[in-house]
Amino acid sequence: xxxxxxxxxxxxxxxVARGLLGATLLFQGVGGVIVETESYDTADPASHSHKGRTxxxxxxxxxxxxxxxxRSYGIHxxxxxxxxxxxxxxxxxxxxxxxHGLDVMATRRGLDTERLLCGGPGRLTQxxxxxxxxxxxxxxxxxxxxxxxxxxxxxxVGPRIGITKNAAALRRFGIAGSRWLSRGFGRxxxxxxxxxxxxxx
Numbered sequence: 001x002x003x004x005x006x007x008x009x010x011x012x013x014x015x016v017a018r019g020l021l022g023a024t025l026l027f028q029g030v031g032g033v034i035v036e037t038e039s040y041d042t043a044d045p046a047s048h049s050h051k052g053r054t055x056x057x058x059x060x061x062x063x064x065x066x067x068x069x070x071r072s073y074g075i076h077x078x079x080x081x082x083x084x085x086x087x088x089x090x091x092x093x094x095x096x097x098x099x100h101g102l103d104v105m106a107t108r109r110g111l112d113t114e115r116l117l118c119g120g121p122g123r124l125t126q127x128x129x130x131x132x133x134x135x136x137x138x139x140x141x142x143x144x145x146x147x148x149x150x151x152x153x154x155x156x157v158g159p160r161i162g163i164t165k166n167a168a169a170l171r172r173f174g175i176a177g178s179r180w181l182s183r184g185f186g187r188x189x190x191x192x193x194x195x196x197x198x199x200x201x
Contacts, residue, residue: 003140003145003146003147003148004020004023004139004140004146004147004148005140006064006065006139006140008065009064009065009081009082009083009084009139010064010083010084010085011083011084011085012041012083012084012085012089013039013040013041013083013084013089013090013091014039014171016039016081016083016084016089016091017037017038017039017091017171017173018037018155018173020034020037020081020091020093021034021035021036021037021151021152021155021173021174021175022034022149022150022151022152022175023146023147023148023149024099024100024145024146024147024149025093025096025144025145025146026100026144026145026146026147027128027129027130027134027143027144027145028128028129028142028143029100029101029145030100030101030104030105030127030128030129031096031098031099031100031101031118031128031145032096032097032098032099032100032118032180033096033097033099033149033180034093034095034096034149035095035096035097035174035175035178035180035181036093036094036095036172036173036174036175036178036180036181036182037091037092037093037094037172037173037174038091038092038094038160038161038171038172038173039089039090039091039092039171039173040080040089040090040091040092040171041084041086041088041089041090042086042087042088042089044166044169044171045165045166046160046163046164046165046166046167046169047088047090048060048070048090049061049087049088049089049090050088053088056070057070057088058136059082059135059136060080060082060087060088060089060090061087061088062082062087062136063082063138064082064083064084064089065081065082065083065138065139065140066081066082066136066137066138066139067079067080067081067082067130067134067135067136067137067138067139067144068080068081068082068090068135068136069125069130069131069132069134069135070132070135071132072121072122072162075122076121076122076123076125076126077122077125077126077130077131077132078092078121078122078125079092079093079121079124079125079128079130080092080093081093081139092121093121093124094120094121094124094161094172094174094182095118095119095120095121095124095174095178095180095181095182096117096118096124096127096180097118097178097180098114098117098118098127098180102114102117104129105117105118105127105128108126108127108129109123109126109127115179115180118180119180119181119182120182121182123182152175152176153176154175154176154177155173155174155175155176156173156174156175156176156185156186157170157171157172157173157174157185158170158172158185158186159171159172160172161182161183172185
């Protein structure tokens with residue numbers, strides 16, 4: 001198993017969001033395969049970084065290949081992976097196919113339905129035990145582990161979820177046919193032309 005190198009995260013947010021699909025994300029040994037992501041950068045009005053650096057989004061302007069964790073609607077923690085060719089980019093991890101530590105995740109989530117363990121950004125952070133104390137931590141060291149995976153044959157792409165600004169932008173990416181997606185997609189694209197971490201990045 002090979003880890004995702006930090007230089008992969010120096011690519012633009014859309015490329016990273018696509019390239020993460022099929023990789024395995026673990027936190028303290030618990031997690032699964034990334035099946036759904038969303039991309040953000042400073043040019044995007046929907047991004048936390050669009051209006052500049054604040055105390056809340058400071059990690060987005062830090063070193064790439066680190067975590068940006070924030071609370072959504074005052075309820076759920078959300079995990080983003082900092083990336084981009086310029087400061088202020090990040091990829092939101094929306095859904096995982098749970099594969100490691102299912103019993104631990106089920107206990108944390110208070111349920112035993114695997115389909116619902118990591119099907120959404122708030123669900124997966126609860127399942128993995130991620131919170132604000134993990135904001136800014138490097139992704140290439142414990143408690144995080146990112147393992148390169150096979151590129152999915154087909155990626156589905158569509159508008160992001162739960163935003164009002166730049167809502168039509170096609171910046172949500174998922175593995176076609178995955179039963180672990182948080183929500184379905186419409187448009188499909190081939191991944192053949194998408195740069196991946198196992199192609200010299």
